Amino acid sequence: xxxxxxxxxxxxxxxxxxxxxxxxxxxxxxSMYWYxxxxxxxxxxxxxxxxxxxxxKGEVPNGYNVSRLNKREFSLxxxxxxxxxxxxxxxxxxxxxxxxxxxxxxxxxxxxx
Amino acid sequence: xxxxxxxxxxxxxxxxxxxxxxxxYSSSYSPSLxxxxxxxxxxxxxxxxxxxxxxLVKGINGFEAEFKKSETSFHLTKPSAHMSDAAEYFCxxxxxxxxxxxxxxPGTSLSVIP
Numbered sequence: 188x189x190x191x192x193x194x195x196x197x198x199x200x201x202x203x204x205x206x207x208x209x210x211x212x213x214x215x216x217x218s219m220y221w222y223x224x225x226x227x228x229x230x231x232x233x234x235x236x237x238x239x240x241x242x243x244k245g246e247v248p249n250g251y252n253v254s255r256l257n258k259r260e261f262s263l264x265x266x267x268x269x270x271x272x273x274x275x276x277x278x279x280x281x282x283x284x285x286x287x288x289x290x291x292x293x294x295x296x297x298x299x300x
Numbered sequence: 301x302x303x304x305x306x307x308x309x310x311x312x313x314x315x316x317x318x319x320x321x322x323x324x325y326s327s328s329y330s331p332s333l334x335x336x337x338x339x340x341x342x343x344x345x346x347x348x349x350x351x352x353x354x355x356l357v358k359g360i361n362g363f364e365a366e367f368k369k370s371e372t373s374f375h376l377t378k379p380s381a382h383m384s385d386a387a388e389y390f391c392x393x394x395x396x397x398x399x400x401x402x403x404x405x406p407g408t409s410l411s412v413i414p
Contacts, residue, residue: 218400227309229390229406230344237400245401277344281402286332286351289392289402291344 189213193278193292200268200299208263208295210278216290217283219261220245221253223274224294230277236261237283268299302327302395304405312411319378321408323365323391326372333374334392335365336404344390350374361385386412 191212200206212219217238222230222245232245236255250272252264261280265272275296279289307322325331333350348359355367361384365376374391391405 220402222404227406229306230404232401232403235400235402243401246403279402281400283400285330286349288334288346288349293343 191278191280191290191292193276193295195295196293198295198297200265200297202269202299204268205264205266206268207265208276208278208297209260210262210292211260212278212280212290213259214280214282214290215258216280217258218281219255220279220281220289221251221261221263222277222279223247223272224277225274233263233276268297270299273297273299302331302393302401302403304391304393304403306389306391306405306408308408309406310409310411312413313381314413315383316380319363319376319381319385319410321376321389321391321410323374323376323405324372325374325391325393327393327395329395331393331395333365333367335359335363335374335376336390336392338388338390338407340387347376347389381410381412383412383414386410 194209220235221233231247234253236242239258278292281289303326305324335347336344348357350367358364389408394402
C-alpha cells in the first residue's frame with residue numbers, strides 16, 4: 188500500500204540547473220498538491236491540481252511549473268534553480284470534498300548551491 | 301481567501317501537564333479544519349479533522365480540538381503531555397469556495413520537558 192510516492196528523496200543542484208520532482212499516488216484521488224517547507228513558515232502551497240488536466244497556482248508559484256500527467260502523477264519542475272529554492276518539498280493527494288484529508292509523501296530535500 | 305494563524309511559534313510544557321496549541325482561521329465560508337503533526341525528520345500525520353458533525357473533535361494520541369465559529373478558532377488540546385508529543389504541529393484550513401485549496405498555518409513547535 189504505497190500511498191503517495193515522491194522521487195528523489197534528496198537532490199543537490201547547481202544554480203541554473205533544471206530538474207523535475209516526481210509524485211505518484213495510488214489512492215485514486217482527484218486532487219494533488221505541491222508544497223515547500225521552510226523553517227518557521229510551515230508548508231506553503233506552490234501549485235495544485237483539482238483533476239487531470241487542470242492546475243492552479245498556490246501561494247508561492249514563481250520559479251516553478253507543474254504537469255498533471257494523468258490522475259496518478261503530478262510533477263514539479265524547476266527550470267532554472269536558485270538558492271532560494273533550497274527547501275523540503277512535499278507532494279500530497281486528496282479525495283475531493285468537504286473535510287477530506289490530504290495524504291503526504293515523505294518529502295524531497297533539495298539543496299541549490 | 302482562507303488563511304491560518306498559529307499564535308505561538310513555540311510552546312514548552314512539562315511532561316504530565318496540559319497542552320494548548322492555538323489556531324485561528326480566516327475563511328469566507330464554512331471551513332474544513334485539520335491538525336497535522338510532524339515529528340523530527342518525519343512526514344506529516346493527520347491528528348484530527350473538523351467535519352461539522354460535532355464542534356469537539358477527538359483525534360489520535362489523546363488530542364482533541366474545539367471548533368468555535370464565533371471566535372474563528374480551532375485550538376488543539378491534550379490533558380497530559382508525553383515526551384513523544386514533542387513535534388511540530390500544523391493547523392490547516394480549506395473552505396467551501398475551493399475545497400481543493402488546502403492552506404497550512406506556520407506551525408507550532410512543541411517541546412516537552414521531563
